[in-house]
Amino acid sequence: MSKKVYISPSDQVSNAYAWGNTNEHVQCQKIAEAEAAAPRRSGVEVQVAALGSTMAQRCAQSNVFKADIHNCVHTNACNKQVMGTRLFCYAIPGRGTTPARRCSTSWPR
Numbered sequence: 001m002s003k004k005v006y007i008s009p010s011d012q013v014s015n016a017y018a019w020g021n022t023n024e025h026v027q028c029q030k031i032a033e034a035e036a037a038a039p040r041r042s043g044v045e046v047q048v049a050a051l052g053s054t055m056a057q058r059c060a061q062s063n064v065f066k067a068d069i070h071n072c073v074h075t076n077a078c079n080k081q082v083m084g085t086r087l088f089c090y091a092i093p094g095r096g097t098t099p100a101r102r103c104s105t106s107w108p109r
Helices: 024-041 055-065 097-103
Strands: 004-009 045-048 069-073
Touching: 004 024, 004 055, 024 045, 024 069, 045 055
Parallel strands: 004 045, 004 069
Antiparallel strands: none
């Protein structure tokens, strides 16, 4: 049975970037599309939320898709003290934390 990943990029169009005449929604959509390529190469079924869809629509789509992992793509400002990738997961006993621990590049293992 193939694993399934749902990728949900930020929908924050009002979060304008300081450079490039763009916003978080547009950039996170690009990140999500690029991110989807790696698991697909490994035979993982991937669904990326459509540009312009709402968070409520995405949650419903992910549930219908029966995703093993629902990955939210989001960017933040930098305060020059925090760097690297942060992964958060919903804590369900026995589930959810392993993918986050395996993928995190900034948390101690």
